[in-house]
Amino acid sequence: MSLLVVGTVAFDAIETPFGKVDRITGGSGNYICHSAGNFTHDMQLVSVVGEDFSTDELKYLQSIGTDISGVQIKKGEKSFFWSGKYHMDMNRRDTLVTDLNVLATFDPVLPDNFKKPEFLILGNIDPALQIKVIEQLEERPKLVAIDTMNFWMDIAWDNLQKVLGMVDLLIVNDEEARQLSKEHSLVKAAEKIRALGPKFLIIKKGEHGALLFHGNRVFFAPALPLEDVFDPTGAGDTFAGGFMGYLAKTKDLSFENMKRGVIYGSALASFCVEKFGPERLKELSHKEIEERVQIFIEIVDFDIILD
Amino acid sequence: MSLLVVGTVAFDAIETPFGKVDRITGGSGNYICHSAGNFTHDMQLVSVVGEDFSTDELKYLQSIGTDISGVQIKKGEKSFFWSGKYHMDMNRRDTLVTDLNVLATFDPVLPDNFKKPEFLILGNIDPALQIKVIEQLEERPKLVAIDTMNFWMDIAWDNLQKVLGMVDLLIVNDEEARQLSKEHSLVKAAEKIRALGPKFLIIKKGEHGALLFHGNRVFFAPALPLEDVFDPTGAGDTFAGGFMGYLAKTKDLSFENMKRGVIYGSALASFCVEKFGPERLKELSHKEIEERVQIFIEIVDFDIILD
Numbered sequence: 001m002s003l004l005v006v007g008t009v010a011f012d013a014i015e016t017p018f019g020k021v022d023r024i025t026g027g028s029g030n031y032i033c034h035s036a037g038n039f040t041h042d043m044q045l046v047s048v049v050g051e052d053f054s055t056d057e058l059k060y061l062q063s064i065g066t067d068i069s070g071v072q073i074k075k076g077e078k079s080f081f082w083s084g085k086y087h088m089d090m091n092r093r094d095t096l097v098t099d100l101n102v103l104a105t106f107d108p109v110l111p112d113n114f115k116k117p118e119f120l121i122l123g124n125i126d127p128a129l130q131i132k133v134i135e136q137l138e139e140r141p142k143l144v145a146i147d148t149m150n151f152w153m154d155i156a157w158d159n160l161q162k163v164l165g166m167v168d169l170l171i172v173n174d175e176e177a178r179q180l181s182k183e184h185s186l187v188k189a190a191e192k193i194r195a196l197g198p199k200f201l202i203i204k205k206g207e208h209g210a211l212l213f214h215g216n217r218v219f220f221a222p223a224l225p226l227e228d229v230f231d232p233t234g235a236g237d238t239f240a241g242g243f244m245g246y247l248a249k250t251k252d253l254s255f256e257n258m259k260r261g262v263i264y265g266s267a268l269a270s271f272c273v274e275k276f277g278p279e280r281l282k283e284l285s286h287k288e289i290e291e292r293v294q295i296f297i298e299i300v301d302f303d304i305i306l307d
Numbered sequence: 308m309s310l311l312v313v314g315t316v317a318f319d320a321i322e323t324p325f326g327k328v329d330r331i332t333g334g335s336g337n338y339i340c341h342s343a344g345n346f347t348h349d350m351q352l353v354s355v356v357g358e359d360f361s362t363d364e365l366k367y368l369q370s371i372g373t374d375i376s377g378v379q380i381k382k383g384e385k386s387f388f389w390s391g392k393y394h395m396d397m398n399r400r401d402t403l404v405t406d407l408n409v410l411a412t413f414d415p416v417l418p419d420n421f422k423k424p425e426f427l428i429l430g431n432i433d434p435a436l437q438i439k440v441i442e443q444l445e446e447r448p449k450l451v452a453i454d455t456m457n458f459w460m461d462i463a464w465d466n467l468q469k470v471l472g473m474v475d476l477l478i479v480n481d482e483e484a485r486q487l488s489k490e491h492s493l494v495k496a497a498e499k500i501r502a503l504g505p506k507f508l509i510i511k512k513g514e515h516g517a518l519l520f521h522g523n524r525v526f527f528a529p530a531l532p533l534e535d536v537f538d539p540t541g542a543g544d545t546f547a548g549g550f551m552g553y554l555a556k557t558k559d560l561s562f563e564n565m566k567r568g569v570i571y572g573s574a575l576a577s578f579c580v581e582k583f584g585p586e587r588l589k590e591l592s593h594k595e596i597e598e599r600v601q602i603f604i605e606i607v608d609f610d611i612i613l614d
Binding site for chain 2: 187188190219259297
């Protein structure tokens with residue numbers, strides 16, 4: 001077995017300076033699978049949706065190699081719904097509506113054949129549920145990664161600390177890293193966060209790229225300077241999915257390979273923002289991804305010979 | 308002749324979360340020479356100071372190869388004085404005091420032996436004065452670079468447009484690039500700014516690195532993730548000085564070499580912020596600079612072989 005994904009599958013309504021959609025599929029688990037599916041066709045998804053959810057979207061996930069037997073479909077209930085609005089500075093957004101619906105009572109249960117994954121990524125959900133998933137595993141995966149957000153730092157601090165002690169990699173943005181560590185300097189923040197458990201840390205900086213920390217090493221990955229960011233929703237989950245998918249494909253946890261994973265994750269995220277929702281991720285060819293990675297290679301390339 | 312520098316030489320009072328100084332030497336021309344002096348000892352400085360200015364600082368500038376015969380010393384007058392306060396987010400600062408003093412009547416006059424420089428950098432002063440300097444040149448330099456700021460966009464728009472039509476390279480930060488172009492996307496901003504004249508554009512992003520634009524090419528230079536930024540005053544001018552000094556030393560205006568210049572400029576700026584004012588720049592060894600550049604090489608290094 002390969003990559004176990006636990007996260008939300010939902011409907012989103014999104015407004016950006018470039019347009020508006022009233023109802024599009026989203027959710028962290030959904031974006032992660034869309035992205036990771038470019039590297040592995042051996043994914044298991046644990047999530048919950050209402051009776052209203054798109055069967056086409058679930059079929060699409062199956063078509064790219066996702067076992068959806070861990071997706072609970074709640075009869076007579078509604079899917080998780082989020083609505084948000086972005087302004088010109090796409091690093092910030094206003095949440096307009098959060099209807100938890102089925103997510104309010106989500107109890108992630110791993111089917112028996114999901115309990116020995118090689119890789120595990122826990123999307124941004126209640127740390128108590130993240131712990132519950134890890135406790136159901138029968139074997140320790142090669143790598144356990146989690147995402148989280150400011151909300152859980154505010155209301156679920158103790159469980160967040162506990163789950164950080166159980167994982168190998170935390171993926172957060174710069175603002176979240178600062179809140180979690182109470183340090184402004186990202187170098188100091190990284191040190192404090194890794195003291196809580198995760199030996200690897202990725203800090204995403206939106207249009208400014210991402211940092212990967214491990215031991216005394218740091219890798220600074222660029223973001224592509226884009227003409228337009230059409231819709232940033234899901235870019236973080238797409239990054240995480242591309243990163244984990246690349247690791248699941250290559251099965252190499254060296255720092256050198258983790259850096260490659262960060263570049264592939266960044267490349268996938270740069271596609272995600274080109275259209276609303278996960279649409280752009282559905283139509284990607286291997287060639288397009290390789291061409292995008294080539295741009296990442298060129299944009300930071302320089303050649304200095306030191307004395 | 309090599310590098311002509313036009314800019315302020317001044318006193319600063321600075322407060323940061325790490326400490327406070329009441330009176331330290333500063334000014335764009337001063338920082339540029341301190342930084343460029345690591346690469347060339349053939350600099351000419353045009354500036355103005357009051358009778359109160361430090362003769363030791365002027366002697367130091369001479370000792371690193373600066374011809375200061377273009378620095379006017381106004382008897383009975385006071386030097387330009389700036390005072391500012393930084394908070395934890397060092398990308399922003401509050402200006403507390405701006406006493407123009409001698410700067411109010413500054414009339415940059417090039418001594419005859421300053422009129423054929425190979426390279427020219429015009430620090431952030433009134434665009435009318437930048438134009439006046441260019442008009443005194445007897446030969447076109449290999450490269451003319453300027454810095455500017457939001458203030459001149461607000462009060463000297465026409466002259467700023469005019470000087471942009473006369474130069475090869477503009478060096479600004481991201482906020483300034485957005486205000487100048489009225490575009491949020493830095494890619495679109497770069498396109499609009501280069502349509503005004505400069506064929507090269509550097510956009511500095513503080514702790515997020517810098518972008519170099521030329522033709523249809525972009526280079527994304529990292530900044531080092533630092534434990535502490537002690538005092539960011541002068542970091543932008545130090546970047547510009549390191550960049551121009553490196554070009555003056557190598558005399559190679561290819562895009563490949565400009566990228567190296569951006570890395571050397573970034574390395575010098577990373578030293579500048581370690582102490583108050585230009586102090587750290589006075590004590591740098593060649594070996595320290597090379598070691599710092601090595602860190603820049605390693606931090607963005609990755610190795611992907613595409614199919």
